[in-house]
Amino acid sequence: MTPLAEYKLSGIVVGKGSYSSGWDGELSPMDLAVAWGKLTEPENGRYVTYSQGYRWYHYRWREGSPVAPSYIAFHSSNNHIIPANENIRRAIKTIKRKDRIVLKGFLVNLRGSSKGRVVAWNTSLSRTDTGNGSCELFYVSHVRIDTKVYE
Numbered sequence: 127m128t129p130l131a132e133y134k135l136s137g138i139v140v141g142k143g144s145y146s147s148g149w150d151g152e153l154s155p156m157d158l159a160v161a162w163g164k165l166t167e168p169e170n171g172r173y174v175t176y177s178q179g180y181r182w183y184h185y186r187w188r189e190g191s192p193v194a195p196s197y198i199a200f201h202s203s204n205n206h207i208i209p210a211n212e213n214i215r216r217a218i219k220t221i222k223r224k225d226r227i228v229l230k231g232f233l234v235n236l237r238g239s240s241k242g243r244v245v246a247w248n249t250s251l252s253r254t255d256t257g258n259g260s261c262e263l264f265y266v267s268h269v270r271i272d273t274k275v276y277e
Contacts, residue, residue, distance in 0.1 A: 127208075129232035131251060133264060135205065136228045137162035139221055140185075141178035149240035150181075150247065154206040154263070156218050159183035160227065161202040164193055174198060181206065181261070199256050206247075208234065210267040217269040217276035230268035 141159030145151035159178055164170055173191035177184050183204040187195060209215035210231065221227060233249040249263035269276040 127265065128235045128237070129265065130235060130249060131233045132231075133233045133262065134228065134230045135160055135203070135262075135264070137202075137226070138166045139223050139225045139227060140165075140176040140202065141183045141204075142221060142223060143178045143181070143183075144219075145181075149238075149245055150206075153236070154208050155215065156207045156209075156221075157181060157183070157261075158205045158207055158218075158221065158227075158229075159202065160205060161198075163197075163201040165198065165201050166226075176202075178204075200253055203253075204261045205229075205264045206261055208263065208265045210265060213276055214266055214269055217271065217274075218266070221269075221271055225271050228268075228270040229264065229266050231264060231266040234263050234265045236263065 137160040139158055140161045143157040145155055159176055170193055173188045175186050185198050187198060207218055209218055235249055236247040238245055247263055250260045
């Protein structure tokens, strides 16, 4: 694991995916889609919906939305969570949609081997990218869910 940048993520959880199989499921058992800025305002929830599938998240906006698709893309992200320890792993599992969270740690790249083959997984370092490769690979060492803190 190579840390590339310190990272802090604050916002509201708009999607959650759980994984347990494969080398990536062992390292990163959870994906969290998180939104911030105007996307956390309740009135915008009428116009924007989110869904999550295997390691991807998607958003849709309705006609008349006060936020443009580019705003949604730049104010939400899918985060592949790598818990720093068992306490963080347990805390992450308790997170639900609509929870307000703050996560701290590092964006990382991974290189290694699994069952005799080389594996690699890279983080995005940009807030303006979309599509394949735009997710954050996030080694999390601090979790705040509403007012509860875990380290």
